[in-house]
Amino acid sequence: MxxxxxxxxxxxxxxxxxxxxxxxxxxxxxxxxxxxxxxxxxxxxxxxxxxxxxxxxxxxxxxxxxxxxxxxxxxxxxxxxxxxxxxxxxxxxxxxxxxxxxxLAFGPSRPGARVHAAGLKEAKAGMENAASATWKVSFYQELFAKGGRSGRWFRDANSDKSYSYKAPGRYRCEHLSPDGKVVFVAIEDRASGTRIEINHLNKTAALTTMGIAFESHYDPKGPFAMYLDAMESPDLIALPARKIEGVDAVGFRKEPPDGTPYPYDRIAFDFWLGAKSKTLVQCRWPGADLFDESDVAQNAVAFPIPREQGVDDGGRAYFLAPDAPDRPAYSGHVFHDIVFNPPLDDALFQLDAPEGYVVKAAQPPRIVETDVTGFLGVVADFFDGNFPDRFPHFSRDPEASKRYAKAERAVLTKANPSAAETALIEAMRRWYATGIPGPGPVHVFLRDQIAPGSWKYLGKGVKRGDKDRIVAWYRLKNASGYRVIHGDLSIKDASASELPLPVSP
Known part of the structure; x- marks a missing residue:
């Protein structure tokens, strides 16, 4: 025929x-x-x-x-x-x-064709129901030659990780040294909300209860949630069939929806399913349209490195910052060596430190309203006395991100930073040091202290000190009224009818 x-x-x-x-x-x-x-x-x-x-x-x-x-x-x-x-x-x-x-019910084989993900339901269900899994993650950073917009990728020798998962919700992450030795272990049990971090270098361990300030490092939907969610997309892109780690694999690219506001959320990622196993073989973020594995330098680099320090590769030096200010420097990671349903000993997930290790219980800081207003003030000062248009994700705004990166370089290199720049960088680092995921204390305050969906930020166009303008409002958990933050950082009580915009009941 x-x-x-x-x-x-x-x-x-x-x-x-x-x-x-x-x-x-x-x-x-x-x-x-x-x-x-x-x-x-x-x-x-x-x-x-x-x-x-x-x-x-x-x-x-x-x-x-x-x-x-x-x-x-x-x-x-x-x-x-x-x-x-x-x-x-x-x-x-x-x-x-x-x-x-x-x-395979995986859709068209022609590269670039659009794929409906209905055929991936079987593969997704099998992985969601896995009793256990192991995988490794390698991290990469793009560096740039002087005078060039294009970069080259280098593997981070200090960030290789090996993971284990056992249902329901038990995780083990081993941080590996450049020579492959386990130097740090983090074990998390989502059911009990407990996490232990074991440092083999100094023989110490920290036991924490997740909740305020200490978030789980894993999605509640499982270790591969980002990629499993992509399998429900109505509009994947087929990639050329290839061998991945010696396995015949079918690849897909997930592009973000049109209008996605933040630069890093607008990046496509790729994932590959075994043609026979119909399970994940490899996951890559960003996708190969940005992260070209054929251009990864042979020699790994022990990050972090100073921005002014070049990395030699083949007699050419590469740097963190590109010469072109509008060209971002990307980082990326690859999930590989993925195995589903391997036999795993429960001992791997015990929340106990080895004998002789010093164990301390980490006490998360209690975030209060004055922590939020204080940080808002530092942020407004950084933006020349104006509250940012978006908050608390102001750092995702392209222009704000560039400004923050410039301030951070100035502070770290002592290149005459302004008082406002120094205050913001110090505040960010202080909160990060306490285990707060950032930016600052606001994210954790919103998650743990207020009624879901009650936060509204209206900082755009408001100047620091303007007592007649509202910056934000929210409703504390179990409270009937609202709390309103003004431009002078004062906080006042208000009913729903007194707010400038309608709120949900």
């Missing part, structure tokens, strides 16, 4: 009019022809975008371009109209059933 024969018979196949021998011949062609499979998948993709009340309606010009490709522009218009008029969700379902499992 040729591709033209396929185009002629697909209409009859769709209508169930092919005899058994002809249907078998068509399905055999599908099994060996990625082009026809891809074109069929494109039809399924287009049909899948129709809303429920459009079932059975002609899709007209949407499908016509695809039909032109299938038919090689040889099918008569009458046959095309007959087929297009019958394309519906039900027809798409029959195509999926006819294709069966021989094509």
């Amino acid at each position: 040729t591709c033209s024969d396929f185009a002629d018979e697909v209409v009859a196949w769709d209508e169930g009019l092919l005899d058994e021998a002809s249907a078998s011949r068509l399905e055999a062609h599908l099994a060996t022809c990625p082009e026809c499979r891809g074109l069929l998948a494109e039809i399924r993709d287009l049909v899948g975008r129709l809303s429920g009340d459009e079932r059975g309606r002609p899709v007209g010009s949407l499908v016509a371009p695809v039909m032109d490709q299938i038919a090689g522009r040889t099918i008569v218009q009458a046959r095309r109209r007959a087929f297009v008029g019958r394309v519906s969700r039900a027809a798409a379902a029959s195509i999926v059933i006819a294709l069966g499992v021989g094509y």
Whole structure:
């Protein structure tokens, strides 16, 4: 059967009019022809975008371009109209059933084609229900040659990690030295809300209770939540099939939705599933459109390094900061050596320090309102006496991020930073040192002290000291009224009716 024969018979196949021998011949062609499979998948993709009340309606010009490709522009218009008029969700379902499992149900094989993720449900469910898993993570940093916008990637020799997971919610992370020795271990039990960090270098351990200030390092949905969530996306991109760690793999790219506001949230990432196992083989952030594994330097670098210090590679020096101010320096990571359902001893997840280690219980700081207003004041001073447009994620704003990076360099290198720059960098580092994830104490205060959804920030256009302007409001847990922060950083009580904008009950 040729591709033209396929185009002629697909209409009859769709209508169930092919005899058994002809249907078998068509399905055999599908099994060996990625082009026809891809074109069929494109039809399924287009049909899948129709809303429920459009079932059975002609899709007209949407499908016509695809039909032109299938038919090689040889099918008569009458046959095309007959087929297009019958394309519906039900027809798409029959195509999926006819294709069966021989094509992995992973969508089109042609690189760059859009993929509906329905076929990934089986793979996702299997990984979500895994009783255990192990994996490794390697971290990378992009460095730049002088005078060039393009960079080269270097692996961070100080950041290799090895992970273990055992359901329900038990994690072990081992930090490895450049020579592969375990120097630091963090074990977390989400059920008990307890975490222990064991430092083998100085034989100490810290036992913490997660909650205020101390957040879990893992998503409640599991160790691969970011990638499993991507499998529900209606619009993945197929990557060229390849071998990953010696395994035949099918790859997908997840792009962020249009209009995503923050630069780092606008970065695509890739993940790969074993063609036979249908489980994750490798995950990469960012995707290969930015993180080109073919351009990773052979020699790893022991980060962190000063910005002014060059790293030699092949006789050329590379630096952290690009010469072009509008060109960000990316970092990235790769999940690899992923194994699902290996046998793991419960002893790996015991929250006990080795004998002879000094154990201390870390006491998280209690975040109060004055911590929040104090930090807001430091931030406003940093922005020349103006509250930032966005908060508490002001550091994700591109211009604010550049400004913060410049201030941090000035403070660390003692290059005449201003008092406001010094105050902000010191405040950020002080809160980070206490275990606060940042920025400052605000994020933790919002999560642990206020009623969910009650925070509203209105700092845009408000100057520091303006007592008549509202910067933010919120409702403390178990409280009926609201607390309002003004531009002079005073806090006053208010009812919902006194707020300038309506609030949810």
